[in-house]
Amino acid sequence: MNIGEIARRAGVSRSTVSYALSGKRSISPETRARIQAVIDELDYQPSATARALSSGHTHTLGLVFPPASSHYTDMQLDFIGSLVEAAAGFGYDVLMAASIGDGDKGLRRLVAERRVDGAVLMEIRLDDARVDYLSEAGFPFVTIGRTGRPEHTRWVDMDYTALVGSCVRHLAHLGHRRIAFVNRSERLFRAGYESAHRSLTGFENACEQQGVVGAAYLCGDDAASGEDAIGRILAADPATTALVTVNEAALGGLYRGLAAHGREVPLDFSVTGIALSRWATAVTPQLTAADVSAAEMGRAAVELLLELLATPDAPPRHVLLAPPVSLRASTGPAPESGN
Amino acid sequence: MNIGEIARRAGVSRSTVSYALSGKRSISPETRARIQAVIDELDYQPSATARALSSGHTHTLGLVFPPASSHYTDMQLDFIGSLVEAAAGFGYDVLMAASIGDGDKGLRRLVAERRVDGAVLMEIRLDDARVDYLSEAGFPFVTIGRTGRPEHTRWVDMDYTALVGSCVRHLAHLGHRRIAFVNRSERLFRAGYESAHRSLTGFENACEQQGVVGAAYLCGDDAASGEDAIGRILAADPATTALVTVNEAALGGLYRGLAAHGREVPLDFSVTGIALSRWATAVTPQLTAADVSAAEMGRAAVELLLELLATPDAPPRHVLLAPPVSLRASTGPAPESGN
DNA sequence: AGCTTCTGACGAACCGGTTCGACGCCGAGG
């Protein structure tokens, strides 16, 4: 079922079949029809592997996970789905590269063995060795999130700084004066995970600007850690009346912790943050939050990467997303002090 | 940076380099060392594409989504992650095939263009055209879930019938006599999605066996639908005191609906079901549920598929998982009737 | 009619590996 077989049955040469298929040279209508008939009859599809070898591109994009992560958040997983769909829309497949274990071995394989035409990197750190590696190797890539020096790379990111700032302002306008910030896990923060750092910056800046007292906490990416974080927050400052979080996995635990400490949302305590709308609407009361759109990020990432493959020398483009904060039921006026 | 370059620099033929790399023929220690030195110096990695073309296998597994689904559940997404990690552990990559649009075009491409050595099919229906197609084509595959005639295929599945049965028995032993079942969406059920059907069977059988009154409901895969389902359940039979669900995406809505109708969990109403432990622990009170393990399913699927690739004629193996029901805080004794 | 130009098809080389058959060399056995 290879091209030679088609050529033989159609009574033409292999190259003629190839040209008929690609349209890169003109073929007489009769010949083309004869070839097409044979192709239809045998249900022939050219081998992707052979095509990749000779043409030099695989029509596949690589999606790279960080070495350390073995636990995926919903946001990441949604992003994967949307990336695959977006890529399929352009006729590209997506190859998942898990870099487990030592260093960036998985990435090296992807690049050095030339399995993909370009790569999408997730879970970017402010100082990311993978970005340096790909830049030096001249391998086309797009990052989800920015490094500390984002000028020369192509990326798609959420504007965490601005979004967390919006949340703080929202709370400040409601009269809250002592606000906690529940960040991602200590491990991720220590590793330099960019969204954790930019979120914190946004929190600190906004608190200062609004003249409110802010206290930032790290919190593991699970419900139990969220519950624990509430304990720490209220122990440190019982007068806290609101929190902002970027840790959607801990959200359920945060609510539970508040209930356990007798704080009713949103009467006694307001909660807001950044989350997938799926999570924001799953909790009771529903979360007032900036709804991140994994689908939008996936589409943008694919578009950026294909642009790069088509025109490698075009100046780098970036996409910075800042979805509006959806008002739901988890925030309200600050309780009157002294009550 | 190809094999010819290595051969030239090491002063040997290309085939010698190939044999040194694969170890399929003996090479003298000196020659081997010389070749290795050149390889190390140039950081040479053989092209995956060329290797695939000549060797006939791609060292890649395909992961196939159903055409209709554009919205992923957490369980599916977790499964993807674990599949990728499991495959990586065996040196395989995973290619994601989104079959958007018409029929099984995406699947055809995967198979006909020979992009992958074998495929994993998700979201299996009782009567699944993709399974028939792959079977006829003689293409190696493993399904997540079973079709209606599972004898001759290889699959990994949860024992939904048994698990839902366990949940019903648990409730019956607590004294509940009127139990509702919240299934997946009508669309999925109509499409013949196997877990929805097998769950229902398990529910009906167990109710009959336990002599309790069971009422089954379909429910969209989101929080709002869950809230709505509670309304329907209590309207149809206000005396209902417990529910079993396999719809984890609706879980938050179910809780909210119960609260809205003045039912306190677990005092007035017990909730149980099948869910990722991530979701089960995210709600308040935490859900008594059979914790599904996406990681275990991913690993099992890869193992089954690699077994099949290694020994195509071995009799088909299956893996049926039935995790125990974890007792948490969402179930309790039935409220005394008349109260 | 003679010359150029254009069209449509062919053959061969190439992409970068793997694998088979052959062959030279060296040591062991008769």
Next chain:
DNA sequence: CCTCGGCGTCGAACCGGTTCGTCAGAAGCT
């Protein structure tokens, strides 16, 4: 001393496409 066998290496063919150079024949021009 000659033969046989095994080891180590080479050359060539092959996997299934793409693409370049070439060329025969038809069409266009003077």
